[in-house]
Amino acid sequence: MARHITTQRKILVTGGAWLAAFIIFFPVLWMFLTSFKSELDAFSQPPSFLFFEWTTENYATVLERSDYFRFALNSVWLSLGSTALGLLVAVPAAWGMAFSPTKHTRGTLLWMLSTKMMPPVGVLIPIYLIFRDWGLLDTRFGLICILFLMNLPIIIWMLYTYFKDIPMDILEAARMDGATLGKEILYVLMPMAIPGIASTVLLNIILSWNEAFWTLNLTTIDAAPLTAFIASYSSPEGLFWAKLSAASTMAIAPIIILGWFSQKQLVRGLTFGAVK
Amino acid sequence: MGRIVLEKVSKYFGDVLVIPSIDLEVEDGDFVVFVGPSGCGKSTLLRLIAGLEDTSGGRILIDDVDVVAEPPAKRGLSMVFQSYALYPHMTVRNNIAFGLKMAGMDKASIDKKVNHAAKILDLGSYIDRRPGQLSGGQRQRVAIGRAIVREPKAFLFDEPLSNLDAALRVQMRLEISDLHNELKTTMIYVTHDQVEAMTLADKIVVLNAGNVEQFGSPLDLYNSPRNKFVAGFIGSPKMNFIEGKHAEKYKVPTVGIRPEHLGINTKQSVGAWIAKVGIAEHLGSDTFLYVDAEDIGQLTVRVSGELNVSHGDIVYLTPDETRLHRFDGDGMTITAAK
Ligand SMILES: Nc1ncnc2c1ncn2[C@@H]1O[C@H](COP(=O)(O)OP(=O)(O)OP(=O)(O)O)[C@@H](O)[C@H]1O
Numbered sequence: 137m138a139r140h141i142t143t144q145r146k147i148l149v150t151g152g153a154w155l156a157a158f159i160i161f162f163p164v165l166w167m168f169l170t171s172f173k174s175e176l177d178a179f180s181q182p183p184s185f186l187f188f189e190w191t192t193e194n195y196a197t198v199l200e201r202s203d204y205f206r207f208a209l210n211s212v213w214l215s216l217g218s219t220a221l222g223l224l225v226a227v228p229a230a231w232g233m234a235f236s237p238t239k240h241t242r243g244t245l246l247w248m249l250s251t252k253m254m255p256p257v258g259v260l261i262p263i264y265l266i267f268r269d270w271g272l273l274d275t276r277f278g279l280i281c282i283l284f285l286m287n288l289p290i291i292i293w294m295l296y297t298y299f300k301d302i303p304m305d306i307l308e309a310a311r312m313d314g315a316t317l318g319k320e321i322l323y324v325l326m327p328m329a330i331p332g333i334a335s336t337v338l339l340n341i342i343l344s345w346n347e348a349f350w351t352l353n354l355t356t357i358d359a360a361p362l363t364a365f366i367a368s369y370s371s372p373e374g375l376f377w378a379k380l381s382a383a384s385t386m387a388i389a390p391i392i393i394l395g396w397f398s399q400k401q402l403v404r405g406l407t408f409g410a411v412k
Numbered sequence: 413m414g415r416i417v418l419e420k421v422s423k424y425f426g427d428v429l430v431i432p433s434i435d436l437e438v439e440d441g442d443f444v445v446f447v448g449p450s451g452c453g454k455s456t457l458l459r460l461i462a463g464l465e466d467t468s469g470g471r472i473l474i475d476d477v478d479v480v481a482e483p484p485a486k487r488g489l490s491m492v493f494q495s496y497a498l499y500p501h502m503t504v505r506n507n508i509a510f511g512l513k514m515a516g517m518d519k520a521s522i523d524k525k526v527n528h529a530a531k532i533l534d535l536g537s538y539i540d541r542r543p544g545q546l547s548g549g550q551r552q553r554v555a556i557g558r559a560i561v562r563e564p565k566a567f568l569f570d571e572p573l574s575n576l577d578a579a580l581r582v583q584m585r586l587e588i589s590d591l592h593n594e595l596k597t598t599m600i601y602v603t604h605d606q607v608e609a610m611t612l613a614d615k616i617v618v619l620n621a622g623n624v625e626q627f628g629s630p631l632d633l634y635n636s637p638r639n640k641f642v643a644g645f646i647g648s649p650k651m652n653f654i655e656g657k658h659a660e661k662y663k664v665p666t667v668g669i670r671p672e673h674l675g676i677n678t679k680q681s682v683g684a685w686i687a688k689v690g691i692a693e694h695l696g697s698d699t700f701l702y703v704d705a706e707d708i709g710q711l712t713v714r715v716s717g718e719l720n721v722s723h724g725d726i727v728y729l730t731p732d733e734t735r736l737h738r739f740d741g742d743g744m745t746i747t748a749a750k
């Protein structure tokens with residue numbers, strides 16, 4: 137256990153880790169800094185890192201030009217709605233596959249994953265036509281359904297792997313104790329799988345929040361979430377880097393804050409089962 | 413009440429027939445132990461009774477009601493698992509109370525029952541801890557507590573003590589025995605352990621490849637095994653089987669003699685089997701000798717710990733003829749008087 141680590145080595149490894157973290161984080165930082173620059177500074181060569189004239193005018197313009205909160209509210213609706221619907225379907229599905237598998241279970245899981253391998257654009261036209269004919273275009277309900285379906289395979293896969301680590305005996309004990317199927321799942325399975333469920337929920341919220349293909353193609357105004365809000369600043373006539381950065385910063389702020397506060401859950405969930 | 417009757421119960425896993433057809437009657441209040449080699453279907457049979465597996469055929473009657481179509485909860489049985497299977501996210505108190513809550517009992521009655529169980533099993537000092545903070549023995553106590561509060565018609569145990577160390581196993585064995593004397597509820601208990609089976613059981617069921625080889629009291633099985641399988645399975649160390657010249661003397665293909673029924677002498681005597689000591693295991697009170705007998709082969713002999721023999725010694729063995737078991741060509745016991 138007590139492996140000897142020299143101070144020098146420790147400094148080296150720590151420094152390396154910080155460097156890697158910085159590189160990963162850099163684009164977000166750069167976006168954040170750019171959002172406080174004037175459009176001119178945003179383009180300057182060489183780019184200035186910290187020593188430019190800080191301004192909040194971009195935020196003012198963006199807030200003035202578009203209704204941020206309406207977009208944000210739509211994002212909240214879409215991510216929470218699709219996640220809730222996803223859990224409702226995925227928990228029983230994963231329960232079934234983890235605890236009463238048949239010889240088709242593996243195949244089903246792989247088949248579900250294979251649907252994720254298809255590029256979404258391949259089904260854009262049929263789905264667009266269905267949405268148009270059913271009057272679902274630019275509705276929250278339609279978007280929630282599509283995001284739910286897109287993420288369902290991932291939710292089921294994740295829950296399945298967490299559930300599989302739970303000893304069957306404990307569920308059987310609950311059955312002997314007189315728990316109905318619903319109560320067994322609610323009072324015994326779910327509490328034991330909390331870390332896994334939490335990270336699944338978080339991941340799904342993040343994925344839905346940032347999903348840009350379907351949200352951009354199937355919405356115009358009423359159901360448009362923050363991805364559409366960002367997109368509206370990347371106009372073809374010429375990019376306004378600073379305003380685009382301000383819009384992007386505002387769009388990802390809520391999800392970063394959520395991630396920050398739940399990072400413990402997230403890390404615990406994503407590494408669940410790795411250490412017994 | 414807790415009378416459990418199996419009628420022609422069978423079980424397939426896919427295409428594999430694990431239990432061909434079992435008939436068994438467990439009387440109310442009996443302590444019945446299932447023993448048998450690994451993979452013979454003990455757990456499966458217990459789980460069929462519990463309702464955790466579906467039968468492929470036959471009937472299971474609890475107090476004369478066919479429960480084959482009933483889910484586990486409706487059968488009124490409690491089960492104690494080898495792995496304890498406690499709910500890790502609940503305190504000991506809630507673990508024990510869970511079944512009562514599921515039954516919709518009111519809080520005051522639940523508390524009363526949980527406290528009572530805690531007192532019987534001495535759980536008081538860790539009633540508010542979680543299973544993760546308990547030792548194996550404490551966990552098994554909680555699992556038993558969870559089983560008794562529901563006042564089941566019968567208890568089902570699947571190797572409940574096999575994860576405990578030897579000393580604790582003895583203690584828990586006595587506690588389970590006490591519990592049975594006190595509650596007088598039917599208990600069905602699966603074990604690998606000879607001693608557990610012999611000491612706990614009113615009746616033992618010897619299973620082999622999904623069939624009941626014999627069903628009877630421990631001493632019945634020890635004294636009059638129905639066939640070679642039971643004779644070899646019950647008793648420790650195992651019974652010696654002798655074929656050939658020395659069996660022909662008794663006019664049967666095979667005779668069996670238990671290690672404790674072989675007389676031993678260090679001096680030559682008439683008709684005795686001559687054997688050379690291989691290994692001598694000194695347990696203190698007893699010594700087990702593994703000897704190589706002339707014209708017979710390997711034999712196990714159980715002698716008093718005081719006898720001083722060691723590797724390489726020549727000894728003379730005489731079987732106690734009244735304790736000799738005779739088997740026919742199919743391995744069935746021949747009971748004809750001498
Ligand atoms: N879910 C299952 N699917 C397929 N076969 C099974 C299943 N459970 C048990 N079996 C098979 O049924 C047979 C009996 O198993 P069982 O667990 O009842 O044995 P056991 O007597 O309890 O053994 P042990 O003493 O090792 O616990 C074994 O051959 C086993 O491989």
Ligand SMILES: [Mg+2]
Nearest residue numbers: 454455456570
């Ligand atoms: Mg078993």
